[in-house]
Structures are given as C-alpha cells and as structure tokens.
Amino acid sequence: MGEHLIYAYGCGSCHLIPGVAEANGSVGPPLQGFGSRIYIAGLLVNTPENLLHWISKPQEVDPGTAMPDLGVTEPQARDIAAYLYTLQ
Ligand code: HEC
Numbered sequence: 001m002g003e004h005l006i007y008a009y010g011c012g013s014c015h016l017i018p019g020v021a022e023a024n025g026s027v028g029p030p031l032q033g034f035g036s037r038i039y040i041a042g043l044l045v046n047t048p049e050n051l052l053h054w055i056s057k058p059q060e061v062d063p064g065t066a067m068p069d070l071g072v073t074e075p076q077a078r079d080i081a082a083y084l085y086t087l088q
Contacts, residue, residue, distance in 0.1 A: 001079045001082075001083070002079040002080045002081070002082050002083025002084070003019055003020050003083050005072075005076050005079055005080050005083075006020050006023065006080055006083060007020055007021055007022070007023070009070050009072060009080075010070075011023065011070075011080075012024065012025055013025045013027070014026075014027035014028040014067070015027075015028045015029070015030065015031050016030035016031065016032060017030075017031045017032070017084075017087075018031075018032050018087060019083075019087075027066065028066070028067060031084060031087060032087055033087060033088060034046075034084045034085070034087045035084065035085045035086060035087050035088045036088055040054050041054060041058070041061070041062060041065065041067070043061065043062055044061065048081055048085070051077075051081045051084065051085075052074060052077045052078060052081055055072050055077040055080050055081060056069075056072045056073065056074055056076075056077040057069055
C-alpha cells in the first residue's frame with residue numbers, strides 16, 4: 001500500500017527506497033534502514049507522529065528544506081510511514 005503511494009508521489013526521484021520501483025534518487029538521504037533511524041531530517045525525533053508531519057508538510061517543519069510539500073494527505077502519510085518503518 002505505502003509503496004504504491006511512494007511510487008505515485010515520486011518520492012523515489014529524490015530518495016533511494018528499497019522495494020519501490022525506480023526509487024533511486026540521490027537528492028535526499030537514502031531511506032534504507034529508516035525504521036532504525038533516530039532523527040528525521042536531523043531535526044525531529046523519529047516517532048510515527050513526527051514522521052506523518054514531515055511527510056505531509058516538510059515545509060512547515062523546516063521552512064526552506066529541499067524537500068517540497070507534495071500534498072500528501074494524512075491518511076496517505078500514515079500508509080507511507082508504515083512502509084518506511086518496515087525498512088530496517
Ligand atoms: C525534490 C526532492 C524530494 C522529494 C520529491 C521527496 N523528498 Fe524526502 N527529502 C528530501 C531532502 C532533500 C531531504 C533532507 C531534508 C533535510 O534534511 O532537511 C528529505 C528527507 C526525507 C526524510 C527524512 C530522512 C532522514 O534520513 O532523516 C524522509 C522520511 C523523506 N524525505 C520521505 C519522503 C517521502 C515519503 C517522499 C514522497 C512523499 C519524499 N520524501 C519526497 C528531498 C525530497
């Protein structure tokens with residue numbers, strides 16, 4: 001589920017994301033092993049709540065970050081987060 005949304009939103013044009021087709025971008029950090037990472041974007045403690053916020057509104061979390069707001073809705077962000085947490 002989450003991996004389809006990740007594909008549809010083009011997250012892979014900027015991130016390397018295992019298990020997602022064509023997700024081999026190198027603009028942002030690789031998301032392999034994301035489930036065991038301590039911080040999100042070096043700013044937020046890696047909790048599900050914070051990850052939802054980051055995925056749906058990165059510009060609100062960190063104005064000017066190179067990651068754009070892509071219009072991911074909260075339920076979609078939930079599915080995407082669930083997928084990212086499977087990456088150990
Ligand atoms: C235009 C490029 C771009 C796109 C598209 C993009 N990101 Fe990012 N992303 C970034 C950059 C750059 C960072 C690092 C931001 C920072 O550290 O300030 C980042 C950071 C992240 C992080 C934190 C990674 C870490 O190791 O802390 C996650 C999670 C993430 N992005 C998920 C996503 C998801 C999910 C999508 C699709 C909905 C997405 N990104 C789309 C560029 C992008």
